[in-house]
Amino acid sequence: MSRKRKQDSPWPLLALLAGIILALFTLLASLGIWIGWIACELAYARHTRRLEPALLGLQADELDELARSETYMQAAEQRLAAIEEEGRHLRRRRDGMFHAGSALGKRLNDEVSELMHSLGDARAEREELLALPGERLREWCLPLARLLACRWAVSVYLMGSTYGLVVQPSAVHTMHNLIFNTFHTHLPILQFPLYGALALASITASLAGVVAYLFYNRYLYARYAA
Amino acid sequence: MRSDRRDLYGKAFVIVDIWHVLRTVGSCWISLSFALALIGIALLWLLAGDFLPPGWPWWWAGMSLVLAMPFAWKVWHAQAAGIHIDPRSATLSFSADDLETSLHGVLTFQRFFDHARRISVAIADIDRLDNDNIWFGKGASRRRGFALNLTGDFGSYQLMFSHKQKRDECRTLITRVMLQQRGKAPARDSNIAFPY
Numbered sequence: 001m002s003r004k005r006k007q008d009s010p011w012p013l014l015a016l017l018a019g020i021i022l023a024l025f026t027l028l029a030s031l032g033i034w035i036g037w038i039a040c041e042l043a044y045a046r047h048t049r050r051l052e053p054a055l056l057g058l059q060a061d062e063l064d065e066l067a068r069s070e071t072y073m074q075a076a077e078q079r080l081a082a083i084e085e086e087g088r089h090l091r092r093r094r095d096g097m098f099h100a101g102s103a104l105g106k107r108l109n110d111e112v113s114e115l116m117h118s119l120g121d122a123r124a125e126r127e128e129l130l131a132l133p134g135e136r137l138r139e140w141c142l143p144l145a146r147l148l149a150c151r152w153a154v155s156v157y158l159m160g161s162t163y164g165l166v167v168q169p170s171a172v173h174t175m176h177n178l179i180f181n182t183f184h185t186h187l188p189i190l191q192f193p194l195y196g197a198l199a200l201a202s203i204t205a206s207l208a209g210v211v212a213y214l215f216y217n218r219y220l221y222a223r224y225a226a
Numbered sequence: 227m228r229s230d231r232r233d234l235y236g237k238a239f240v241i242v243d244i245w246h247v248l249r250t251v252g253s254c255w256i257s258l259s260f261a262l263a264l265i266g267i268a269l270l271w272l273l274a275g276d277f278l279p280p281g282w283p284w285w286w287a288g289m290s291l292v293l294a295m296p297f298a299w300k301v302w303h304a305q306a307a308g309i310h311i312d313p314r315s316a317t318l319s320f321s322a323d324d325l326e327t328s329l330h331g332v333l334t335f336q337r338f339f340d341h342a343r344r345i346s347v348a349i350a351d352i353d354r355l356d357n358d359n360i361w362f363g364k365g366a367s368r369r370r371g372f373a374l375n376l377t378g379d380f381g382s383y384q385l386m387f388s389h390k391q392k393r394d395e396c397r398t399l400i401t402r403v404m405l406q407q408r409g410k411a412p413a414r415d416s417n418i419a420f421p422y
Contacts, residue, residue: 080235095406096236120350120407123316124379127348163273171272200272207265214334 019182022175022199029202033157033209037150044147055136056224062129069126076119083108083115137224145216153209160204164197172196235313236406239399242308245388250305250323254341255291255298263290300342307344309385309396313403319346322383323373349407351379355397358384 049055058066087108091099097112098105164172176196180187187195267283304321311318321344326332358373372393374385387393 095402097406116407120316120348124348124350127317127346127351128379169273169276171275203272204269207269217334 015178016182019178023179023183023195026179026195026199026202029206030157030198033150033153033202033205037154040143040147040150044143047143049140049143051140051224055140056133058129058132062132066126066129069122069129073119073122073126076115076122080112080115080119083112134225137221141217141220141224145213145220148216149209149213152212153205156208157201157205160201161197164200165192165194168193168197172200175199236403238313239311239403240308241311241392241396241399242306243387243389243392244306246386246392247302247305247308249388250341250386251298251302254301254338255294257338258294258297259287259290262293263287266290297342304342304344311349311399311403313349313406316349316403316407317346318349318352318376318400319344320383320385321345323386324382324384327381345383347376347378347380347383349400349404352376352400352404353378355400357393357397360386 087098087105090102090105090108093099097109100106100109172193173196176193176199179195179199180189263286266286266289270278270282270286307319307321309318309320321341324337324340326336331337354375354377356375356377358375360371360373362369362371372387372390374387374393374397376383376385385393385396387396
């Protein structure tokens with residue numbers, strides 16, 4: 001019994017497994033690409049967002065807030081420069097602050113600490129405000145990148161299946177046989193390698209869609225953020 | 227240092243962990259080359275396997291190493307600049323080793339591509355600094371990585387180091403600048419990480 005088991009070839013089992021995986025992938029990828037494309041087209045047609053200049057900049061209230069922060073930062077920096085001048089004759093500590101042995105040094109250090117603290121807050125607020133247009137642009141890029149990626153996937157799907165049927169490379173015949181042999185009881189016999197061509201189209205279109213999405217997501221952002 | 231060269235803002239600091247940089251650039255280059263080689267070989271075999279000369283997979287594998295070079299160069303630029311602490315603009319800029327925050331991030335390989343991106347955060351926004359030790363690899367190649375987690379208004383970022391020495395240096399300098407900017411900072415002892 002054990003000798004017989006050793007002589008069994010694993011290839012039929014592997015071919016069956018490969019056939020199932022390939023057929024499942026082809027089915028799911030084909031459905032995903034076509035349904036995804038239609039859904040993206042409909043969603044984008046319904047919620048088209050133009051790239052308004054307001055999207056790339058700050059709103060009026062945000063501009064006011066930014067101006068307030070910058071005015072405050074300017075005043076604080078001017079005061080720090082004045083303190084620097086005022087304490088020019090004082091000894092300095094390693095961290096740049098004044099030696100606190102004198103009353104003036106202590107007073108200036110206190111004022112510097114307070115100014116630094118509020119300056120830090122103002123800078124953090126400014127950074128957050130300046131990051132807002134980038135966040136809005138990213139939200140604008142995502143649906144467009146998705147739509148363009150789906151269009152690429154559909155185009156490559158059509159080209160891939162046509163190529164598979166016209167040129168009929170050996171890989172298409174191999175995949176066609178794998179799928180057909182696995183599901184021969186459910187699938188009609190065909191004179192041309194349609195199942196293989198669809199598998200080829202699914203694989204190439206999925207890859208094209210992913211690459212296009214990664215590309216457009218970064219390209220659109222980099223183009224309009226500049 | 228002469229006292230007249232000191233100013234109220236303090237010094238700017240750059241921490242470069244060159245071993246971490248080399249390891250990151252190398253692994254990004256090899257990973258991308260491997261992915262390109264694998265995908266390219268599969269695609270070329272499917273589309274034109276009958277027409278290609280013998281030995282073409284080796285040729286394509288070599289090409290993949292070349293094609294991955296521009297990305298490796300970008301990673302080098304982002305990583306080799308190190309961790310920059312600028313007290314004048316009160317910002318900390320770095321290239322983070324971050325976890326993804328969404329499924330979209332996972333599907334678009336955000337963690338991988340972020341190695342080529344620099345991030346800047348306001349020092350005033352940092353609330354916590356936490357040490358973390360992470361083990362990489364298995365068997366003989368098992369090694370420890372030293373991480374410093376920054377948490378604050380921006381969410382969280384993880385800075386990775388090859389040695390504890392570099393993480394301690396970074397933590398001490400960030401703490402010093404935070405102390406000056408805000409008058410308070412997380413524990414200066416780099417072996418503990420209490421909030422303040």
